[in-house]
Amino acid sequence: MTKRLRAGAKRALPLSRVYRLLEPGPVVLLTTAQRGRANVMTMSWYTMLEFEPPLVGCVVSNRNFSFAALKGTRECVINIPTLELAPQVVKCGNCSGRRKDKFAACGLTAEPASQVAAPLIAECYANLECRVVDARLVTKYNFFVLEVVKAWVDPKVESPRTIHHRGRGEFMVAGRTVRLKSRMK
């Protein structure tokens, strides 16, 4: 069911445009790698903090297996899935990387990133390579400040059917686009 993207199908996205992918609030898959072992978790609790360089604040709970890898390596990738990947996204949210290889378990393909050790997820239409730049609120809120250092996007995807978590198994699927005369960036 999953439409696999072949390596090379993606193009570098100017960092100034990263906010346009994250601001609508899609569920994302966060990948990390530590001691040669990659992991992936679902994430909805994040926000843009700055346009350029793009800064993203995100919550990675210390109950997640990814927490130690993110804190230890200070690197990760934010991968943005679309509706076709919803079953994999839910599978990722339903199990822990503590006991299994979640890429294999969820049917996701890891590809090497260019700037960080954490892998890109091939099946996601966009991938944002990130470094942790501020960990001041980690102790109190599990809140990490990331800088996006490299961004990739599938140029064929114009209106991505992203999924947005409403909790308790409900996801809103991105609908139509409306255009209004806005002066907002």
Added chain:
Amino acid sequence: MTKRLRAGAKRALPLSRVYRLLEPGPVVLLTTAQRGRANVMTMSWYTMLEFEPPLVGCVVSNRNFSFAALKGTRECVINIPTLELAPQVVKCGNCSGRRKDKFAACGLTAEPASQVAAPLIAECYANLECRVVDARLVTKYNFFVLEVVKAWVDPKVESPRTIHHRGRGEFMVAGRTVRLKSRMK
């Protein structure tokens, strides 16, 4: 065009359910009040930080007129609009409260909140009364940590057609809901 909600049409929402309204990432309208003067701004840069009590982290730029009111009073309301209010949302984003009464200018109705001085927007389907509980990252990122102390929702709205900012005048409108067997909260 705007469907006006009459006062009293809303019900209190248990605070444990607040994350289900914000996690999908809709554009919201942030209201503040200082020295008897209310203001409203559009906001997309926010995230949940904790389920209960619900904590929300948000960016209010110091270039916004609302910044001083939020910092000074440490109170605000997060109001969630739906598609019918898109013209008002854009109007709010296109002008500053420095020179005008934005409620009048944008055709929005202010109603008294129960816990804070900032007003509720009657036309929005949900309103979250908030207090600032952590201002440590305000200097560096304009990032405020809010606690939601009271939540209101129109019980008639089940699948709100929220709008999600893609930048440069583009908004994604919330589409259909899919249900999956998720163990995620």
